[in-house]
Structure formats: structure tokens, C-alpha cells
Amino acid sequence: MKKTLCALALIAPLYHVAYAQSSVTLAGIIDVGINDVTNAGGAHQYMMSSGVNNGSRFIFRGIEDLGGGLKSIFFLENGFNVNNGTIGQGGLLFGRQAYVGLTSDRFGSVTLGRQYDSMVDYVGQLTAADNWGGYISAHPGDLDNFNNSYRTNNSIKYTSPTFSGLTFGGVYSLGGVAGDATRNQVWSIGGGYAGGPFNFGVAVLNARNPNLSFFGNNSQTPLTASTANGTVTPVYSGFMSAHSYTVIGAAAAYTIGGSTVSVSYSNVRFSDLGDTSSGPNPSHYTGTAMFNNAEIAYRFRPAPDWLLGAAYDFTDGNGAGGNGGARYHQGELTAQYFLSKRTTVYVLGVYQRASGTDSTGKPAVAAINLLTPSKSDTQGVIRVGFRHKF
Template identity: 55%
Template sequence: MKKTLVVASLPLVFSAAANAQSSVTLYGLIDVGIVYTNNAASQKQWLMSSGNIQGSRWGLRGAEDLGGGLKAIFVLENGFSIASGRLGQGGDEFGRQAYVGLQSARAGTVTFGRQYDSIADFTGVFEVADQWSPFYGAHPGDLDNMNNTNRVNNTVKFKSLTYGGFSFGGMYSLGGVAGQFNRNQVWSLGAGYGNGPLTAGIAYVNVKDPNFSYFGNNSTSSATASNMTASRVYSGYASAKTQEIWTAGAAYAFGGATVGATYSNTQFKDIGTLAGLPATGAGGDAKFHNVEVNFKYQFTPALLAGAAYDYTKGYGVNDAKYHQGVIGLDYFLSKRTDVYADAIYQHATGTDSTGNKAVANINFLSASSTQNQVMGIVGMRHKF
């Protein structure tokens, strides 16, 4: 009888041991605001906006200790709109992130799935739209992906440990097209440094067939039409064969103040290669320089204020220029809940990707009917 009880209890013992070495965390964030725009397709507009400073989400994060400093890890992260309850990222259930991998205390981390590229890991954090500003304050159209609009499917990703303040990493996405190894391929590399008040990073992304691999990798994306319709900044270049992005950023903190800057160069190459898609400047390359300078000050542990100026200059087949200013306040009611207010102004000149006179087009808003656009937002964010 005693032997029977011992044997029967063994699964419970092993189960308890396994649970002691594993963890799964449910987490999330809800961010909602009211937006006013002075000119959206020639009309004033009021709207409710979800996921402003950070995308509204819920997710599961887990880790299992395998021994010897090795862990199995996973993340499943869903994005949604608090305003409508709809799924984000084109309707994908775990459209923000979905990956599994191994984490070594000696070598670094390798993961597999839908993930961010190296810009998100090493340079995006220096842009104000990844700090205190809503995504409307990202660089025009988020053309350099420093606000992480575009995730990447089918990726193998590596990120190193930190050695004396330095870290590095990279990712490769398999296109998966039979007989065409380079079709829809995406790869990136990056490195970062952080020591005391100084942080810095650089990153590079190379994208084949960006209309499908980078902008069109959600469940509702088109396999034949343009998926690059969100902004006039780049919508005319959907037929480009390759997109290349170089980015760099740095920040320096002193007292309650932090000054930062970013630079990016984005190129849509061989426009007209993908048939049946918008091809402004066919046969050429559309290129953009972007420079941002920003400043924030922590008046108290609860109150932060920030300001930024961003300049985008098109060259190659276009000469569009965008000047953008952002100011904002963020007040924390608690460690998990804050309220914020921001205002953004953009001015455009030259000829944009549509081949027409450039008009202001703040990120994720309908384009203005004029060269100028102003928007304001007040909102609330809660983390759980």
C-alpha cells in the first residue's frame, strides 16, 4: 500500500519541481487618447485613438530554467484597439510579437518567429515617439521604422550579452518562396553602447520586396496590390525592389535632463521592379535623410516635459522636405498609470512620392490639403 502511494505521488513531485523552475507572466497595457487635427483631407477632425505612447496590448511571457545557465523563453503579444476592440497589426492574433528561443547566460539569446528588427533593438529608443511622444510624433510616415511600425515574419534573431557596455545582434527573415531564395528576404544588424550617462546605437536593415515582406506581412495584407498606402511620404514607391535603412542614435543624461539625437538614411531602390504597383520615378531610387534632436526634463519623479525637432529631406527621384516639431507633458499618477498631453506641427515643401506637391502628413493621420498640419492629443495610459 505504501509503495503504491509513493509511486502515485511521483508525478506531483516532478510537477512541483518543474513549476518551481518555470514561470509564465500575463502582462498588458492600455493607452487611449482624444485627438484633434486642424486639417485631415481638408476637414477638422476629432477622434479617439488607441495605443498612442505605447501600443495597447496583452501578452504572455515565459521562461523555463534548463540548467547550466540556459533557459527556454517565449513571448506571445497581442495588439488591439481600446477604442473599437479590434485586433491590431492587420488582424493578427499575436501581431506585435510571437517567438520562442533559448537564452544563455554565457553567449546571448537566439529566438525564432515574428519579431522586431535591429532598429528597434539598438536605435529606435532614441526617437521621441519611443519615449514620451505618441506615435504621431514619429518621423514622417515612420519611413525609417524607428517607431517599430513594421515587424518581420519568419525570423531567426540573435542578441548578445553586454560586454563592457557594448552589445550587438542581428536577424534574418526567410522569404519562403520556392526557387527564389532572396524573394521577400529581410536582414538586419545592430550594435549598442551604454555606460553611465551616455547611450548610443547603430543599426542597418535590408529589405527585399518591401511592399510584401515589410509593409504587407499581416493576415489582411494584399498579395498583389499596394500595402504602402498609409503615407504620401512613401506610397508612390511600392514597386521598389529593395529598401535599405541606416540608423544611428545617442543620448546623454545630466541631472534631470536628457538630450538626444537620431540620424537615418532610407532608400527605396529600383522603383518599378514590382509590376502593377505605384512607381513614381520608375527606374530610379528615392532617398531620404532624417535628423531629429530632442530634449526632455524630469521636473519631479512624476512630471516629465519634452520637446523635439525633426527634419526630413528627400533626394534622388523626389525633393520633398518635412519640418516637424513636437512638445509634450507626461504626469504619473502612480507607477502604472499616467496622463499625457502633446502637440505636433508639420510643414512640407517640394514634390512627394505621389509626384504631386508635398502636403503635410503627420504619421498615421490623413494627409492635410495644405503644406501645414497641426494636431493635439490628451490621453491616459495604464499598465498591468
């Protein structure tokens, strides 16, 4: 008995130390507001929506110090609709992110699970939508995934340490199809630099059979891109028979005082159209459909409790099978007032004009991201919102 008591007395402090070097944190965002949409399917619409400026979410983040500079980490991020309490991302419990892994200050981190791709990590964060505009300010249909409409399932991710402001990394998702290692696979690589007033990011993203592996992964069952993100997106829903989807993107930002100017560019390709094992092809497309997108944005902090923003985005589409493609002009404005470090009220406006022929082979209509598309070539929305971080 005495030996047992002595042993417990010796190891008890060790348990205390291990516990002190581990932590689990709960955090999150609640974002809700009222939208006034000029043309939603042909009619004026007033609606309440959740998670526009930032997706409403709660997060469990954990870390354990293993010694020698090595730590184990986990991250569980749930998306939800504050209007009615339902789960987001098609009903996935942790549909935003869910991963576990190891991290080292010297060697970087390796994580496994459902994660963001390199386009999101290194390029998207420098654009207007990720900084202040939210998902309705994303590029049409978020066609380049700069605003993180789609995550990567079954993924292995490496993130480097920071070397004098430079970081890099990559993501690989296993397709899991017997006898075909490349089917449904997704990969991305990228890098970024942050030093003084200058920030820069570049990345490449590729998804095989993207209708199933990428666009349809926001639900418990495979969906086509026309419904996977909650609404019909004629910007590219007609190209779901693509064998592969590739994005090359770059962005840069420069800050002087309270002003930040940023620019971004993406080239998006839906290649080898006509693979009906990937998705439907009602227009019988073949070949490649391509989009080029360019954005310029300006953010101004006239005072610590104010943020003003403006951006212009242009998307030029080259269609397939004789489809001349569609063009989209989009502008965004915002004013945000910070009641505290955690609570913000804001006004956001977006206007879009479309022309040409969209992916469905019809005259292009305006289609602001995640809103019901217009019945005409123009669409506008004004949102008054409230956001709280905890």
C-alpha cells in the same frame, strides 16, 4: 502498489521544483485619448484614438529554467484598439510580436517568430517617439521604422549577452519563395551601448521586395505601404516598386541629472524602382529614391511625477525620375503627469510643414504619421491622453 506509491513520492518533489522554476506573466498597456487635428483631408477633425503614446496591448511572457544557465522563453504580444475592442495590426492575433526560443546568460538568445528588427532594438528606442512622443511623433510615415510600424515575419533572431554595457544582434527573415532564396528576405544587424549617462545604438536594415515582405506584413493579406499602416502615406507610397529597401541608422543619448539630450540620423533608400512584381509603379519611376532624416530631442524630469519633452525632426527627400523630392519639418512637445507608477495623463502636440514634390509626383502635403494627410503643406495635432500599465 507499494512500489508505485514510493515512485510517486520520490518524483512529486521534482515536479514541484520544475513548476517553481517556470513562470507565465500577463502584462499590458491601455492608452486612449482625444485628438484635435487641424487638417485631415481638408477638414478640422476631432477623434478618439487608441495606442498613440504607447500601443494598446496585452502580453503573455513565459520562461522555463532548463538548468545549466539555459532557459526556454516565449513571448506573445497582441495589439488592440481600446475604442472598439478590435484587433490591431490588420487583424493579426499577436500582430506585435510572437516568438519562442532559448536564452543563456553566457551565450545570448536565439528566438524564432514574428519579431522586432535591429533598427527598433538598438536605435529607435533612443528617439523621441519611442521615449515619450508615440507614433504621431514618429518621423514622417515612420519611413525608417524607428517607431516600429512594421515587424519582421518568419524571422530568426540572435541577441548577445551584455559585455560591459555593449550588446549586439541580428535578425534574418526567410522569404520562403521556391527557387529564389533572396526574394522577400529581410535582414538586420545592430549593436548598442549603455554605460552611465551615455547610450548609443547603430543598425542596418534591408528588405527585398519590401512592399510584400516588410510594409505589407501587418495584415493577413499582402498590402501596399499606402494602406498597410491604416492610412495613405504619400511620403513614400509611390516607391512601392522598389526591389529593395535599406535603412542605416544611428542614435545617441546623454543624461545629466533630470535632463536627457538625444540625437538620431537615418539614411533610407528605395532602390531599383520599377520592379512591378514587388508593387505598383504608376509614376514609372526608375533608379533610387533616398531620404535623410535627423532628429534632436530633449527630455526633462523636473520631479519624479513629471516628464516634459521637446523635439525637432527634419526629413530631406531626393526623389526618382526627375522628382525633386520632398522636405518635412516637424516639431513635438509633451507634458506627462504620473498619477502612479502605472497610470499617466498627458498632453502631446505635433506640428509638421511639407514642401517640394512627394512620392506620388504631387506637391507635398503635411502627413503626420498615421493621421489622415492634410490637404495643405501644414498639419497639427493636439492630443490629451490617458495611459495605464498592468
